[in-house]
Amino acid sequence: MSLVTALAGGVGAARLLKGLVHVIPPERLVIIGNTGDDVEFYGLHISPDLDILMYTLAGIVDETKGWGVSGDTFNCLEMLGKLGFEIWFKLGDRDLAIHIARTKFLNEGITLSEVTCKLCQRLGVKAKLVPMTNDRVSTKIISGNLWLDFQEYFVKRKTEDTVTEVVFEGADKAQPAPMVVEALEEAEKVIICPSNPILSVSPMLSIPKINAALKKTDAYIVAVSPIVGGKALKGPADRIMASMGLEVSAYGVAEFYKDFLDHIIIDEVDKHQKKRIEAIGIKVTVADTIMKSLEDSIHLAKIVMNAQ
Amino acid sequence: MSLVTALAGGVGAARLLKGLVHVIPPERLVIIGNTGDDVEFYGLHISPDLDILMYTLAGIVDETKGWGVSGDTFNCLEMLGKLGFEIWFKLGDRDLAIHIARTKFLNEGITLSEVTCKLCQRLGVKAKLVPMTNDRVSTKIISGNLWLDFQEYFVKRKTEDTVTEVVFEGADKAQPAPMVVEALEEAEKVIICPSNPILSVSPMLSIPKINAALKKTDAYIVAVSPIVGGKALKGPADRIMASMGLEVSAYGVAEFYKDFLDHIIIDEVDKHQKKRIEAIGIKVTVADTIMKSLEDSIHLAKIVMNAQ
Numbered sequence: 001m002s003l004v005t006a007l008a009g010g011v012g013a014a015r016l017l018k019g020l021v022h023v024i025p026p027e028r029l030v031i032i033g034n035t036g037d038d039v040e041f042y043g044l045h046i047s048p049d050l051d052i053l054m055y056t057l058a059g060i061v062d063e064t065k066g067w068g069v070s071g072d073t074f075n076c077l078e079m080l081g082k083l084g085f086e087i088w089f090k091l092g093d094r095d096l097a098i099h100i101a102r103t104k105f106l107n108e109g110i111t112l113s114e115v116t117c118k119l120c121q122r123l124g125v126k127a128k129l130v131p132m133t134n135d136r137v138s139t140k141i142i143s144g145n146l147w148l149d150f151q152e153y154f155v156k157r158k159t160e161d162t163v164t165e166v167v168f169e170g171a172d173k174a175q176p177a178p179m180v181v182e183a184l185e186e187a188e189k190v191i192i193c194p195s196n197p198i199l200s201v202s203p204m205l206s207i208p209k210i211n212a213a214l215k216k217t218d219a220y221i222v223a224v225s226p227i228v229g230g231k232a233l234k235g236p237a238d239r240i241m242a243s244m245g246l247e248v249s250a251y252g253v254a255e256f257y258k259d260f261l262d263h264i265i266i267d268e269v270d271k272h273q274k275k276r277i278e279a280i281g282i283k284v285t286v287a288d289t290i291m292k293s294l295e296d297s298i299h300l301a302k303i304v305m306n307a308q
Numbered sequence: 309m310s311l312v313t314a315l316a317g318g319v320g321a322a323r324l325l326k327g328l329v330h331v332i333p334p335e336r337l338v339i340i341g342n343t344g345d346d347v348e349f350y351g352l353h354i355s356p357d358l359d360i361l362m363y364t365l366a367g368i369v370d371e372t373k374g375w376g377v378s379g380d381t382f383n384c385l386e387m388l389g390k391l392g393f394e395i396w397f398k399l400g401d402r403d404l405a406i407h408i409a410r411t412k413f414l415n416e417g418i419t420l421s422e423v424t425c426k427l428c429q430r431l432g433v434k435a436k437l438v439p440m441t442n443d444r445v446s447t448k449i450i451s452g453n454l455w456l457d458f459q460e461y462f463v464k465r466k467t468e469d470t471v472t473e474v475v476f477e478g479a480d481k482a483q484p485a486p487m488v489v490e491a492l493e494e495a496e497k498v499i500i501c502p503s504n505p506i507l508s509v510s511p512m513l514s515i516p517k518i519n520a521a522l523k524k525t526d527a528y529i530v531a532v533s534p535i536v537g538g539k540a541l542k543g544p545a546d547r548i549m550a551s552m553g554l555e556v557s558a559y560g561v562a563e564f565y566k567d568f569l570d571h572i573i574i575d576e577v578d579k580h581q582k583k584r585i586e587a588i589g590i591k592v593t594v595a596d597t598i599m600k601s602l603e604d605s606i607h608l609a610k611i612v613m614n615a616q
Binding site: 042043044069072073075076077078079080082083084085092093094096097098100101103104107108119122123 | 350351352377380381383384385386387388390391392393400401402404405406408409411412415416427430431
């Protein structure tokens with residue numbers, strides 16, 4: 001059974017992958033999740049990107065928001081607010097069960113990989129979801145003199161700060177979690193999901209052994225551009241790419257991944273960029289990349305799987 | 309400002325004390341709470357008796373049940389159940405906020421006394437609530453060959469086992485929490501709340517320095533009998549007293565506390581026991597001890613304060 005391995009951030013990745021598990025047997029899929037956004041609130045360990053992927057694949061995600069559990073309530077959080085805690089990170093009551101369970105297991109000495117595997121099993125997720133590392137890597141956002149924790153920048157301050165630099169603290173010494181390097185090296189195909197290249201994919205690329213595995217693997221590496229018509233479909237990817245001096249376009253995404261990328265799926269509206277991208281040695285498929293329904297996700301997943 | 313110090317279990321005690329804070333300034337009241345029932349679920353430290361007292365005095369208790377937070381939802385617990393955890397201990401979403409906060413503070417090295425004080429402040433509780441000890445004391449219920457944790461006996465198995473012995477693990481070596489001994493020795497009055505003598509009050513009595521302080525104090529010690537007409541108003545106190553070989557009556561309660569008790573409030577239905585109790589050197593006030601409303605609680609609290 002040949003593996004398909006995906007590098008995934010949060011909502012954009014989840015939308016593609018929920019289609020992909022209808023296109024290939026989920027047992028063939030290994031998803032490497034970003035943990036640079038992981039955060040602790042009230043002593044609980046929260047892995048926002050892993051949770052988005054897990055909830056989406058378990059069919060319990062809040063489809064409107066793309067994160068959190070569908071129909072969740074926020075009574076625990078409201079009470080934590082009354083107890084004097086900051087509550088800008090919107091943790092629902094059902095969502096909190098996952099963080100309570102994760103924290104309990106981690107405190108018992110179980111690794112994040114094992115905990116993630118256990119939670120996925122219990123939620124009925126059949127694809128294999130692995131964190132990029134069991135070590136602590138923290139994405140820090142620098143805005144001039146200001147150093148912000150990722151969630152502070154992303155949720156509390158609503159991405160309003162101009163990003164001058166992004167640092168992945170701990171990445172240089174982090175070891176990939178078990179199975180990550182194998183899943184990249186042994187895969188038939190590696191998918192770079194339509195996630196923020198800087199905030200969601202770069203934390204993985206900045207772990208030396210993951211970076212090396214991407215360059216070494218014989219797998220065919222296909223990305224889906226998260227930039228459509230010069231804009232990010234969601235989140236601050238466009239503004240961050242611009243302030244990092246990258247071109248905010250499908251071409252810019254292809255260029256960013258060019259050290260290892262074989263193929264990129266770009267949107268119809270960006271078809272004029274096809275030739276420029278091909279000129280740097282990357283194959284291009286033009287498709288409708290906007291995923292609004294499960295059918296859209298399945299359609300795009302098929303295109304990704306057919307890319308060769 | 310002379311102190312009034314109460315030894316308190318859960319629901320019965322809370323009903324009396326919510327009246328008492330209308331009779332004396334709450335700042336005069338020190339409540340020593342039983343922690344023998346404390347339990348850990350999902351890595352969270354739960355202090356059921358302290359919480360009942362805190363929620364009641366904060367005016368947020370579920371009045372019908374006598375525990376938990378009024379109007380609470382159980383979505384986190386339900387999800388924990390889906391994750392494969394046991395969920396017979398009914399923790400509401402708002403309730404969980406307290407346990408999350410307590411656990412966070414304890415893990416930071418703050419004592420249970422300090423945590424309780426902090427939570428009370430944040431919930432607006434003006435009386436001083438202190439745990440009996442910051443050490444671990446665990447009430448174990450023995451039923452023949454079976455050793456049960458308190459909550460296992462009380463909640464999971466619904467007090468259906470015949471109790472042959474009750475053990476307070478760790479009590480002999482436990483130190484009273486700061487303020488406990490002082491609050492007993494310096495009080496004008498000590499109140500033994502209408503709580504289960506064996507399960508709720510005995511954990512405190514079995515801590516040597518608390519027991520010694522009760523015998524040494526000049527405070528006038530008044531108990532309210534939790535046994536009315538030969539039955540416990542709530543819970544298994546009657547059955548447990550019987551299986552411990554105690555008389556299940558107001559007299560039996562007075563006898564149980566006789567080493568330090570000055571005065572007992574017994575119910576009208578038990579007035580025939582007055583003389584027998586007085587014969588063992590304990591004063592008796594006969595009153596209506598059933599508390600159904602705040603007015604009932606205030607009425608009984610006045611009787612307790614007038615006992616002399």
